[in-house]
Amino acid sequence: MALRFFDTATRSVRDFVPLQEGKAGIYLCGATVQAPPHVGHIRSGVAFDVIRRWLLAKGFDVTFVRNVTDIDDKILARGVDQGIPYWDVAMRNERAFTAAYDVLGCLPPTYEPRATGHVPEMVALMQRLIDAGHGYAAQGDVYFDVRSFPEYGALSGQRLDDMKDAADADPRGKRDARDFAMWKSAKPGEPAWDTPWGSGRPGWHIECSAMAAKYLGETFDIHGGGLDLVFPHHENEIAQSKAAGGGFAQYWLHNAWVTTSGEKMSKSLGNSLLVEQVVQRVRPVELRYYLAGAHYRSMLEYSDEHVAEAGQGYRRIEGFLQRGAELLGISGSPEVESGSRPSAFDIAMDDDIAVPQALAVIHETVREGNAALASSDAEAVRSSFASVLAMVDVMGLNPWSEPWRGGTSDDRHEEVIDALVQVVLQQRQEARARKDFAAADAIRDGLDAIGITVEDTASGVRWTLG
Ligand SMILES: [Zn+2]
Numbered sequence: 176m177a178l179r180f181f182d183t184a185t186r187s188v189r190d191f192v193p194l195q196e197g198k199a200g201i202y203l204c205g206a207t208v209q210a211p212p213h214v215g216h217i218r219s220g221v222a223f224d225v226i227r228r229w230l231l232a233k234g235f236d237v238t239f240v241r242n243v244t245d246i247d248d249k250i251l252a253r254g255v256d257q258g259i260p261y262w263d264v265a266m267r268n269e270r271a272f273t274a275a276y277d278v279l280g281c282l283p284p285t286y287e288p289r290a291t292g293h294v295p296e297m298v299a300l301m302q303r304l305i306d307a308g309h310g311y312a313a314q315g316d317v318y319f320d321v322r323s324f325p326e327y328g329a330l331s332g333q334r335l336d337d338m339k340d341a342a343d344a345d346p347r348g349k350r351d352a353r354d355f356a357m358w359k360s361a362k363p364g365e366p367a368w369d370t371p372w373g374s375g376r377p378g379w380h381i382e383c384s385a386m387a388a389k390y391l392g393e394t395f396d397i398h399g400g401g402l403d404l405v406f407p408h409h410e411n412e413i414a415q416s417k418a419a420g421g422g423f424a425q426y427w428l429h430n431a432w433v434t435t436s437g438e439k440m441s442k443s444l445g446n447s448l449l450v451e452q453v454v455q456r457v458r459p460v461e462l463r464y465y466l467a468g469a470h471y472r473s474m475l476e477y478s479d480e481h482v483a484e485a486g487q488g489y490r491r492i493e494g495f496l497q498r499g500a501e502l503l504g505i506s507g508s509p510e511v512e513s514g515s516r517p518s519a520f521d522i523a524m525d526d527d528i529a530v531p532q533a534l535a536v537i538h539e540t541v542r543e544g545n546a547a548l549a550s551s552d553a554e555a556v557r558s559s560f561a562s563v564l565a566m567v568d569v570m571g572l573n574p575w576s577e578p579w580r581g582g583t584s585d586d587r588h589e590e591v592i593d594a595l596v597q598v599v600l601q602q603r604q605e606a607r608a609r610k611d612f613a614a615a616d617a618i619r620d621g622l623d624a625i626g627i628t629v630e631d632t633a634s635g636v637r638w639t640l641g
Contacts, residue, residue, distance in 0.1 A: 313348025
Protein backbone atom coordinates (compact mmCIF):
# COMPACT_ATOMS: atom_id res chain seq x y z
CA MET A 176 0.00 0.00 0.00
CA ALA A 177 1.17 3.51 -0.74
CA LEU A 178 1.85 6.07 1.94
CA ARG A 179 -1.19 8.28 2.37
CA PHE A 180 -1.81 11.48 4.29
CA PHE A 181 -4.93 13.33 5.27
CA ASP A 182 -4.56 16.63 3.45
CA THR A 183 -6.35 19.53 5.12
CA ALA A 184 -6.49 21.45 1.83
CA THR A 185 -8.57 18.81 0.06
CA ARG A 186 -10.13 17.33 3.23
CA SER A 187 -9.26 13.91 1.94
CA VAL A 188 -6.71 11.15 2.34
CA ARG A 189 -4.32 11.27 -0.60
CA ASP A 190 -1.47 9.05 -1.76
CA PHE A 191 1.81 10.79 -1.11
CA VAL A 192 3.48 11.53 -4.43
CA PRO A 193 6.63 13.54 -3.87
CA LEU A 194 7.67 16.26 -6.31
CA GLN A 195 11.01 14.53 -6.76
CA GLU A 196 11.18 10.80 -6.49
CA GLY A 197 12.80 9.63 -3.28
CA LYS A 198 12.81 13.09 -1.70
CA ALA A 199 10.48 14.80 0.70
CA GLY A 200 10.56 18.44 1.78
CA ILE A 201 8.69 19.35 4.96
CA TYR A 202 8.13 22.79 6.42
CA LEU A 203 6.83 22.84 9.97
CA CYS A 204 5.83 26.09 11.65
CA GLY A 205 8.04 26.28 14.69
CA ALA A 206 7.79 28.15 17.92
CA THR A 207 7.17 31.79 18.59
CA VAL A 208 9.79 32.00 21.28
CA GLN A 209 8.03 34.18 23.81
CA ALA A 210 8.11 31.65 26.69
CA PRO A 211 9.53 28.19 27.40
CA PRO A 212 7.44 25.32 26.00
CA HIS A 213 4.71 23.49 27.86
CA VAL A 214 3.61 20.00 26.88
CA GLY A 215 1.02 21.40 24.45
CA HIS A 216 3.64 23.38 22.53
CA ILE A 217 5.87 20.41 21.97
CA ARG A 218 3.31 17.98 20.58
CA SER A 219 3.66 19.17 17.00
CA GLY A 220 7.44 18.71 17.22
CA VAL A 221 6.98 15.11 18.38
CA ALA A 222 4.15 14.32 15.93
CA PHE A 223 6.11 15.58 12.94
CA ASP A 224 9.24 13.83 14.18
CA VAL A 225 7.34 10.54 13.91
CA ILE A 226 6.12 11.48 10.41
CA ARG A 227 9.66 12.40 9.41
CA ARG A 228 11.09 9.17 10.83
CA TRP A 229 8.50 7.16 8.91
CA LEU A 230 9.50 8.89 5.66
CA LEU A 231 13.14 8.15 6.50
CA ALA A 232 12.27 4.52 7.24
CA LYS A 233 10.66 4.33 3.81
CA GLY A 234 13.90 5.51 2.26
CA PHE A 235 13.05 9.13 1.56
CA ASP A 236 15.76 11.74 1.63
CA VAL A 237 13.95 14.19 3.92
CA THR A 238 14.66 17.90 4.21
CA PHE A 239 12.96 19.07 7.37
CA VAL A 240 12.68 22.80 8.01
CA ARG A 241 11.27 24.17 11.24
CA ASN A 242 11.48 27.91 11.72
CA VAL A 243 11.86 30.06 14.80
CA THR A 244 9.67 33.14 15.05
CA ASP A 245 12.01 35.31 17.05
CA ILE A 246 10.22 38.62 16.72
CA ASP A 247 6.59 39.29 17.55
CA ASP A 248 4.41 41.51 19.72
CA LYS A 249 4.59 39.24 22.75
CA ILE A 250 8.36 38.83 22.58
CA LEU A 251 8.75 42.59 22.37
CA ALA A 252 6.35 43.10 25.28
CA ARG A 253 8.26 40.63 27.44
CA GLY A 254 11.52 42.38 26.67
CA VAL A 255 9.99 45.67 27.80
CA ASP A 256 8.50 44.09 30.96
CA GLN A 257 11.78 42.48 31.93
CA GLY A 258 13.94 45.42 30.89
CA ILE A 259 16.02 43.32 28.50
CA PRO A 260 16.41 43.35 24.71
CA TYR A 261 13.84 41.35 22.75
CA TRP A 262 16.56 39.08 21.38
CA ASP A 263 17.49 38.08 24.90
CA VAL A 264 13.88 36.87 25.46
CA ALA A 265 13.91 35.12 22.07
CA MET A 266 17.27 33.41 22.50
CA ARG A 267 16.53 32.18 26.00
CA ASN A 268 13.25 30.62 24.94
CA GLU A 269 14.65 29.25 21.69
CA ARG A 270 17.18 27.36 23.83
CA ALA A 271 14.37 26.08 26.05
CA PHE A 272 12.54 24.79 22.97
CA THR A 273 15.69 23.16 21.62
CA ALA A 274 16.28 21.50 24.98
CA ALA A 275 12.69 20.23 25.01
CA TYR A 276 12.92 18.82 21.46
CA ASP A 277 16.22 17.18 22.38
CA VAL A 278 15.04 15.69 25.66
CA LEU A 279 12.06 14.16 23.83
CA GLY A 280 14.25 12.61 21.16
CA CYS A 281 13.19 14.76 18.19
CA LEU A 282 15.75 14.73 15.41
CA PRO A 283 17.22 18.19 14.84
CA PRO A 284 15.78 19.97 11.79
CA THR A 285 17.84 20.03 8.61
CA TYR A 286 17.52 23.81 8.76
CA GLU A 287 16.12 25.96 11.54
CA PRO A 288 15.85 29.50 10.16
CA ARG A 289 15.08 32.49 12.35
CA ALA A 290 12.73 35.14 11.08
CA THR A 291 15.05 38.04 11.86
CA GLY A 292 17.72 36.48 9.64
CA HIS A 293 15.46 36.53 6.56
CA VAL A 294 14.20 40.10 6.24
CA PRO A 295 15.74 40.64 2.76
CA GLU A 296 13.87 37.57 1.46
CA MET A 297 10.61 38.92 2.95
CA VAL A 298 11.15 42.35 1.39
CA ALA A 299 11.80 40.75 -2.01
CA LEU A 300 8.63 38.66 -1.72
CA MET A 301 6.51 41.67 -0.74
CA GLN A 302 7.94 43.63 -3.67
CA ARG A 303 6.87 40.86 -6.04
CA LEU A 304 3.40 40.82 -4.52
CA ILE A 305 3.06 44.59 -4.80
CA ASP A 306 4.30 44.50 -8.42
CA ALA A 307 1.74 41.79 -9.22
CA GLY A 308 -1.11 43.76 -7.67
CA HIS A 309 -1.58 41.52 -4.63
CA GLY A 310 -0.08 43.81 -2.04
CA TYR A 311 0.02 47.49 -1.24
CA ALA A 312 1.83 49.80 1.12
CA ALA A 313 -0.09 52.25 3.25
CA GLN A 314 1.42 54.53 5.88
CA GLY A 315 4.45 52.34 6.32
CA ASP A 316 2.50 49.08 6.64
CA VAL A 317 2.31 46.57 3.80
CA TYR A 318 -0.92 44.61 3.35
CA PHE A 319 -2.00 41.66 1.30
CA ASP A 320 -5.09 42.41 -0.78
CA VAL A 321 -7.26 39.37 -0.06
CA ARG A 322 -9.76 40.26 -2.81
CA SER A 323 -6.98 39.93 -5.39
CA PHE A 324 -6.59 36.22 -4.61
CA PRO A 325 -9.77 34.25 -5.43
CA GLU A 326 -8.61 31.13 -3.58
CA TYR A 327 -8.46 33.03 -0.29
CA GLY A 328 -10.30 31.00 2.35
CA ALA A 329 -10.01 27.66 0.54
CA LEU A 330 -7.73 26.00 3.10
CA SER A 331 -9.96 26.84 6.05
CA GLY A 332 -13.17 26.38 4.06
CA GLN A 333 -14.45 29.92 4.45
CA ARG A 334 -15.99 32.36 2.04
CA LEU A 335 -14.42 35.77 2.06
CA ASP A 336 -17.78 37.42 2.63
CA ASP A 337 -18.25 35.45 5.86
CA MET A 338 -14.83 36.25 7.26
CA LYS A 339 -14.15 38.50 10.18
CA ASP A 340 -11.83 41.46 9.96
CA ALA A 341 -8.13 40.69 10.31
CA ALA A 342 -7.23 42.01 13.73
CA ASP A 343 -3.49 41.73 13.23
CA ALA A 344 -2.66 45.38 12.68
CA ASP A 345 -3.96 48.88 13.01
CA PRO A 346 -6.56 49.01 10.22
CA ARG A 347 -5.80 52.66 9.37
CA GLY A 348 -4.38 52.03 5.88
CA LYS A 349 -6.35 48.93 4.91
CA ARG A 350 -8.44 48.88 1.77
CA ASP A 351 -10.47 45.99 3.15
CA ALA A 352 -10.72 45.16 6.83
CA ARG A 353 -9.90 41.52 6.00
CA ASP A 354 -6.57 42.41 4.37
CA PHE A 355 -3.73 41.19 6.55
CA ALA A 356 -0.43 42.83 7.39
CA MET A 357 2.73 41.46 5.82
CA TRP A 358 4.81 44.26 7.29
CA LYS A 359 4.23 46.59 10.21
CA SER A 360 5.60 50.11 10.35
CA ALA A 361 8.08 50.99 13.08
CA LYS A 362 6.78 52.09 16.44
CA PRO A 363 8.95 54.15 18.78
CA GLY A 364 11.42 52.00 20.67
CA GLU A 365 10.76 48.86 18.63
CA PRO A 366 13.32 47.12 16.44
CA ALA A 367 12.97 48.02 12.77
CA TRP A 368 14.47 47.25 9.38
CA ASP A 369 14.56 49.61 6.41
CA THR A 370 12.44 48.79 3.38
CA PRO A 371 11.30 50.70 0.28
CA TRP A 372 8.06 51.43 2.19
CA GLY A 373 9.66 52.77 5.34
CA SER A 374 11.18 51.07 8.35
CA GLY A 375 9.32 48.42 10.30
CA ARG A 376 9.20 44.75 11.11
CA PRO A 377 7.72 41.62 9.57
CA GLY A 378 4.26 40.21 10.15
CA TRP A 379 4.19 36.57 11.13
CA HIS A 380 2.80 35.12 7.91
CA ILE A 381 5.37 36.60 5.51
CA GLU A 382 8.16 35.02 7.55
CA CYS A 383 7.05 31.47 6.81
CA SER A 384 6.32 32.14 3.13
CA ALA A 385 9.81 33.59 2.67
CA MET A 386 11.68 30.94 4.68
CA ALA A 387 9.83 27.97 3.18
CA ALA A 388 10.67 29.18 -0.35
CA LYS A 389 14.30 29.80 0.54
CA TYR A 390 14.99 26.34 1.96
CA LEU A 391 12.51 24.13 0.09
CA GLY A 392 11.76 26.05 -3.09
CA GLU A 393 8.55 27.83 -4.11
CA THR A 394 6.82 24.48 -4.52
CA PHE A 395 7.46 21.72 -1.98
CA ASP A 396 5.87 18.61 -0.56
CA ILE A 397 4.47 18.96 2.95
CA HIS A 398 3.55 21.86 5.19
CA GLY A 399 2.73 21.08 8.78
CA GLY A 400 1.63 22.78 11.94
CA GLY A 401 -0.92 22.78 14.69
CA LEU A 402 -4.61 22.82 13.88
CA ASP A 403 -4.89 26.32 15.30
CA LEU A 404 -2.63 27.62 12.52
CA VAL A 405 -4.99 26.74 9.65
CA PHE A 406 -6.55 30.19 9.86
CA PRO A 407 -5.31 32.81 9.54
CA HIS A 408 -1.65 31.80 9.48
CA HIS A 409 -1.60 29.06 6.87
CA GLU A 410 -4.36 30.63 4.80
CA ASN A 411 -2.23 33.76 4.63
CA GLU A 412 0.97 31.86 3.84
CA ILE A 413 -0.83 30.23 0.90
CA ALA A 414 -2.16 33.58 -0.33
CA GLN A 415 1.28 35.19 -0.28
CA SER A 416 3.21 32.29 -1.76
CA LYS A 417 0.76 31.31 -4.47
CA ALA A 418 -0.03 34.89 -5.46
CA ALA A 419 3.73 35.33 -5.92
CA GLY A 420 3.68 32.47 -8.42
CA GLY A 421 4.82 29.42 -6.44
CA GLY A 422 2.91 26.18 -6.07
CA PHE A 423 3.69 26.15 -2.33
CA ALA A 424 2.81 23.05 -0.25
CA GLN A 425 1.34 20.02 -2.02
CA TYR A 426 0.04 18.49 1.24
CA TRP A 427 -1.16 20.19 4.40
CA LEU A 428 -0.87 18.19 7.63
CA HIS A 429 -2.21 19.50 10.92
CA ASN A 430 -1.77 18.04 14.36
CA ALA A 431 -4.45 18.37 17.02
CA TRP A 432 -3.87 19.94 20.41
CA VAL A 433 -3.08 18.76 23.85
CA THR A 434 -6.10 19.63 25.97
CA THR A 435 -6.71 19.99 29.68
CA SER A 436 -10.34 19.55 30.75
CA GLY A 437 -11.22 19.57 27.07
CA GLU A 438 -9.67 22.98 26.41
CA LYS A 439 -6.50 23.75 24.48
CA MET A 440 -3.62 23.73 26.96
CA SER A 441 -2.64 27.27 27.83
CA LYS A 442 0.03 29.10 29.73
CA SER A 443 -2.45 30.05 32.40
CA LEU A 444 -2.11 26.54 33.85
CA GLY A 445 1.21 27.63 35.30
CA ASN A 446 4.66 26.19 35.23
CA SER A 447 3.89 22.61 36.24
CA LEU A 448 3.21 21.64 32.62
CA LEU A 449 6.41 23.13 31.23
CA VAL A 450 8.36 20.38 29.50
CA GLU A 451 11.35 21.06 31.74
CA GLN A 452 9.12 20.48 34.79
CA VAL A 453 7.25 17.45 33.49
CA VAL A 454 10.49 15.62 32.69
CA GLN A 455 11.42 15.97 36.36
CA ARG A 456 8.37 13.83 37.20
CA VAL A 457 8.22 11.56 34.16
CA ARG A 458 10.95 9.79 32.20
CA PRO A 459 11.30 11.74 28.94
CA VAL A 460 10.98 8.59 26.85
CA GLU A 461 7.63 7.90 28.52
CA LEU A 462 6.48 11.46 27.85
CA ARG A 463 7.42 10.97 24.20
CA TYR A 464 5.51 7.69 24.13
CA TYR A 465 2.49 9.49 25.55
CA LEU A 466 2.67 12.42 23.11
CA ALA A 467 3.40 10.25 20.07
CA GLY A 468 0.95 7.53 21.06
CA ALA A 469 -2.29 9.20 19.97
CA HIS A 470 -3.07 9.77 16.33
CA TYR A 471 -1.57 13.13 15.39
CA ARG A 472 -5.00 14.40 14.31
CA SER A 473 -6.69 13.38 17.59
CA MET A 474 -6.95 15.69 20.55
CA LEU A 475 -4.88 14.45 23.47
CA GLU A 476 -6.28 15.09 26.94
CA TYR A 477 -3.42 15.65 29.35
CA SER A 478 -3.28 14.45 32.90
CA ASP A 479 -0.48 13.04 34.99
CA GLU A 480 -2.53 9.79 35.21
CA HIS A 481 -2.71 9.49 31.42
CA VAL A 482 1.03 10.01 31.19
CA ALA A 483 1.57 7.40 33.91
CA GLU A 484 -0.61 4.90 32.03
CA ALA A 485 1.36 5.56 28.86
CA GLY A 486 4.54 5.03 30.87
CA GLN A 487 3.35 1.58 31.89
CA GLY A 488 2.74 0.77 28.24
CA TYR A 489 6.25 1.82 27.32
CA ARG A 490 7.77 -0.12 30.21
CA ARG A 491 6.05 -3.28 29.02
CA ILE A 492 7.82 -2.89 25.67
CA GLU A 493 11.12 -1.94 27.28
CA GLY A 494 10.89 -4.78 29.80
CA PHE A 495 10.44 -7.32 27.03
CA LEU A 496 13.37 -5.86 25.07
CA GLN A 497 15.60 -5.96 28.14
CA ARG A 498 14.70 -9.54 29.02
CA GLY A 499 14.96 -10.53 25.37
CA ALA A 500 18.43 -8.98 25.08
CA GLU A 501 19.44 -10.83 28.26
CA LEU A 502 18.22 -14.17 26.97
CA LEU A 503 19.78 -13.63 23.57
CA GLY A 504 23.07 -12.62 25.18
CA ILE A 505 23.12 -9.22 23.50
CA SER A 506 25.46 -6.74 25.10
CA GLY A 507 25.60 -3.16 23.90
CA SER A 508 23.17 -1.77 21.34
CA PRO A 509 21.41 -4.41 19.30
CA GLU A 510 21.35 -3.84 15.57
CA VAL A 511 18.03 -2.71 14.12
CA GLU A 512 16.85 -4.94 11.29
CA SER A 513 14.29 -2.87 9.41
CA GLY A 514 13.21 -5.94 7.45
CA SER A 515 11.85 -7.38 10.70
CA ARG A 516 8.95 -4.93 10.91
CA PRO A 517 5.62 -6.77 10.62
CA SER A 518 3.70 -5.69 7.54
CA ALA A 519 0.70 -4.78 9.74
CA PHE A 520 2.86 -2.10 11.35
CA ASP A 521 3.94 -0.68 8.00
CA ILE A 522 0.36 -0.71 6.73
CA ALA A 523 -0.76 1.25 9.79
CA MET A 524 1.99 3.83 9.43
CA ASP A 525 1.32 4.20 5.70
CA ASP A 526 -2.32 4.90 6.50
CA ASP A 527 -1.91 8.54 7.54
CA ILE A 528 0.52 7.56 10.32
CA ALA A 529 -2.01 5.49 12.29
CA VAL A 530 0.15 5.29 15.40
CA PRO A 531 -2.51 3.70 17.68
CA GLN A 532 -2.81 0.75 15.27
CA ALA A 533 0.98 0.60 14.91
CA LEU A 534 1.34 0.50 18.70
CA ALA A 535 -1.22 -2.29 18.86
CA VAL A 536 1.05 -4.32 16.56
CA ILE A 537 4.02 -3.57 18.83
CA HIS A 538 2.13 -4.68 21.94
CA GLU A 539 0.84 -7.82 20.25
CA THR A 540 4.41 -8.72 19.29
CA VAL A 541 5.55 -8.00 22.85
CA ARG A 542 2.87 -10.41 24.12
CA GLU A 543 4.12 -13.09 21.74
CA GLY A 544 7.68 -12.36 22.80
CA ASN A 545 6.81 -12.62 26.49
CA ALA A 546 5.14 -15.98 25.84
CA ALA A 547 8.28 -17.11 24.03
CA LEU A 548 10.38 -15.95 26.99
CA ALA A 549 8.14 -17.88 29.38
CA SER A 550 8.65 -21.05 27.38
CA SER A 551 12.35 -20.28 26.80
CA ASP A 552 11.85 -20.51 23.04
CA ALA A 553 14.99 -18.64 22.00
CA GLU A 554 14.20 -18.63 18.28
CA ALA A 555 10.75 -17.14 18.85
CA VAL A 556 12.23 -14.62 21.30
CA ARG A 557 14.83 -13.62 18.69
CA SER A 558 12.13 -13.04 16.08
CA SER A 559 9.83 -11.01 18.37
CA PHE A 560 12.81 -9.06 19.68
CA ALA A 561 13.93 -8.06 16.18
CA SER A 562 10.37 -7.06 15.23
CA VAL A 563 9.72 -4.98 18.32
CA LEU A 564 13.09 -3.27 18.12
CA ALA A 565 12.60 -2.35 14.45
CA MET A 566 9.14 -0.92 15.20
CA VAL A 567 10.10 1.14 18.25
CA ASP A 568 13.12 2.42 16.38
CA VAL A 569 10.83 4.00 13.78
CA MET A 570 8.86 5.68 16.55
CA GLY A 571 12.01 7.19 18.04
CA LEU A 572 11.56 4.92 21.08
CA ASN A 573 14.43 2.47 20.72
CA PRO A 574 15.74 2.25 24.30
CA TRP A 575 19.31 1.80 23.03
CA SER A 576 19.22 4.85 20.77
CA GLU A 577 20.03 8.45 21.61
CA PRO A 578 19.00 10.18 23.76
CA TRP A 579 17.61 7.35 25.89
CA ARG A 580 20.63 5.17 26.42
CA GLY A 581 23.23 5.45 29.13
CA GLY A 582 24.45 8.17 31.39
CA THR A 583 21.16 9.89 32.16
CA SER A 584 19.99 10.56 35.66
CA ASP A 585 17.07 8.24 34.96
CA ASP A 586 19.44 5.37 34.40
CA ARG A 587 21.25 6.17 37.63
CA HIS A 588 17.91 6.32 39.43
CA GLU A 589 17.04 2.93 38.00
CA GLU A 590 20.33 1.51 39.15
CA VAL A 591 19.70 2.81 42.65
CA ILE A 592 16.13 1.50 42.67
CA ASP A 593 17.33 -1.87 41.44
CA ALA A 594 19.93 -2.00 44.21
CA LEU A 595 17.31 -1.10 46.83
CA VAL A 596 14.87 -3.72 45.56
CA GLN A 597 17.68 -6.29 45.62
CA VAL A 598 18.32 -5.50 49.29
CA VAL A 599 14.62 -6.00 50.06
CA LEU A 600 14.48 -9.22 48.03
CA GLN A 601 17.52 -10.50 49.91
CA GLN A 602 15.58 -9.94 53.17
CA ARG A 603 12.71 -11.89 51.70
CA GLN A 604 14.99 -14.78 50.76
CA GLU A 605 16.37 -14.83 54.28
CA ALA A 606 12.86 -14.82 55.76
CA ARG A 607 11.94 -17.77 53.59
CA ALA A 608 15.14 -19.58 54.48
CA ARG A 609 14.20 -19.38 58.14
CA LYS A 610 10.63 -20.42 57.22
CA ASP A 611 9.17 -17.09 58.29
CA PHE A 612 6.66 -17.06 55.46
CA ALA A 613 4.55 -14.32 57.03
CA ALA A 614 7.53 -11.95 56.86
CA ALA A 615 8.39 -13.05 53.31
CA ASP A 616 4.81 -12.47 52.16
CA ALA A 617 4.67 -9.11 53.91
CA ILE A 618 7.73 -8.00 51.97
CA ARG A 619 6.22 -9.17 48.73
CA ASP A 620 2.91 -7.42 49.50
CA GLY A 621 4.76 -4.26 50.42
CA LEU A 622 6.55 -4.25 47.07
CA ASP A 623 3.30 -5.03 45.33
CA ALA A 624 1.65 -2.03 46.95
CA ILE A 625 4.17 0.31 45.31
CA GLY A 626 3.75 -1.36 41.95
CA ILE A 627 6.72 -3.73 42.04
CA THR A 628 5.85 -7.23 40.95
CA VAL A 629 8.10 -10.04 42.14
CA GLU A 630 8.37 -13.26 40.15
CA ASP A 631 10.23 -16.39 41.16
CA THR A 632 11.80 -17.79 38.00
CA ALA A 633 14.13 -20.70 37.30
CA SER A 634 17.03 -18.28 37.00
CA GLY A 635 16.20 -16.47 40.24
CA VAL A 636 13.97 -13.69 41.44
CA ARG A 637 12.96 -11.02 38.93
CA TRP A 638 11.18 -7.76 39.65
CA THR A 639 9.28 -5.45 37.36
CA LEU A 640 7.71 -2.06 37.89
CA GLY A 641 4.32 -1.30 36.45
ZN1 LIG B 1 4.30 29.42 9.79
